[in-house]
Amino acid sequence: VMEELRGFHGAGAYPPKVGCPGGDGIMVPDDILADQVISRLPVRSIGALASSSRRLRALSSDILFWAGKVVALEGGTVDCCSPKDWRKFFTELSSLNAMWWQRVRPAAEAEWPAPRWGHTISVIDRRRVLLFGGESDGANNDVHVLDTETGCWQQIRATSAAPPPRFGHSCLMHDAQAIIFGGSNGEHYYDDLFALNTKTWDWTKPRCTGARPSARSSHSMTAVGDKAVMFGGIGLAVVVADHHRSHSLNDVAVLDLKSWVWSAPLISGPPPKPRFVHRMVAMGDRLLLFGGRTSGAVKFNDLHWLDLKARKWVKQNDVVGEAPETRGGCTLAAVGTKALVFCGRTAGDRCLYDGLWILDTALDPPRWSKGDAAGLPEDHPSPRGAHGYAFLNNRLMVFGGFGPLPKHGTSAEQVLWSVAPLDQNERTLGDLYFLHLVSPTTSGRGVCGEVDGRLNALQLAQG
Secondary structure, X not given: OHHHHOOOOOOOOOOOOOOOOOOOOOOOOHHHHHHHHHHOOOHHHHHHHHHHOHHHHHHHOOHHHHHHHHHHHOXXXXXXXXXXXXXXXXXXXXXXXXXXXXXXXXOOOOOOOOOOEOOEEEEOOOOEEEEEEEEOOOEEEEEEEEEOOOOEEEEEOOOOOXXXXXXXXXXXXXXXXXXXXXXXXXXXXEOOEEEEEOOOOEEEOOOOEEOOOOOEEOOEEEEEOOEEEEEEEXXXXXXXXXXXXXXXXXXXXXXXXXXXXXXXXXXXOOOOOOEEOOXXXXXXXXXXXXXXXXXXXXXXXXXXXXXXXXXXXEEOOOOEEOOOOOOEOOEEEEEOOEEEEEEEEOXXXXXXXXXXXXXXXXOOOOEEEEEOEEOOHHHOOOOOEOOEEEEEOOEEEEEEEEEEOOOOOOHHHXXXXXXXXXXXXXXXXXXXXXXXXXXXXXXXXXXXXXXXXXXXXXXXXXX
């Protein structure tokens, strides 16, 4: 905070110390400092710190202070009647705004996966995630495990034959097994299913029965209890004059993960339009679908719910706030009753996005808002799409994808990316980031532990 407040002098000079008697710094009154300090803290930290000074205590109970924070958060307008408790209202609006990025860099001679896109990252247990496949200079079928506490990767040498190399597949974890379905190698689509035991590292190919879905890539597959729900993707339609024509899909298939039986349930309601590179995530008894594109380059930023109990599609039309632009290949992660969207790419014009968006599904109607993550500039990920991601221990992990070529590359950067046959202005990425989330409504170690965590993140980032 003090570093940010040293900005009252001309550009180019080193920031002077603030409020230092006898020095050459500029004196800042205590009340201004208190206001600046408290306005930068998460809500629960304000409450914890209020007992340390009368000025902070007075601010933390000032209705106008919280009303001003709401107005600032909403971009200068508030479309509601004046609430009795502005602090509670601000807490609801900003419950995911306490976020910061941390870049994890490889240690000397440490194992590190090759740059890639179209891969998957899945949670194994409370500290490990699994990376499989993807496209770099060709399709891959390698397996890597990341220890999220140490930031170290380990390549896994399976005890049996791995699936054919692929990208755009799906992978979900169930009963200590990574379940892989579909994908593509760039020449044809797959409709096969494999399971990797994460205790013995043995690949098997379960014998599935029932109404097996057609071959496809870039679909979604979400675990709900002992079932896996698959939607959409892109697959082969017809062959015309020796040319393969792909088309987008919007069917739903369910796999029983105990009996390995596929089924095609009857679902009422208007289904989403056919699409691929969309994202779907479980939120209670419903699945939330966002974004994607068609084989004809039509792009989406719409929201659909699949009610699993009623077996019904419902389109979410009445959404307020600033919605993300149309995109595919983004992140969609569930954090309680909120959904987090990160990055992605449009169709046709190949525009790559960065930035975060938060959808609060607990509000009626649901509200979009723009997320603001802290962290050093070099710790923020560049724009990207088709990256792998997973959410674990209140952290979002992002690895790889493809993004724009840097304006000023360095030899260190080039270790983590390579040019692939995407576009002359794009590169394949191999960098790793953690987005740390601190919700005011989430119990934790208190304000001291939170500050320690931020300092540790900065120290790791600086090596």
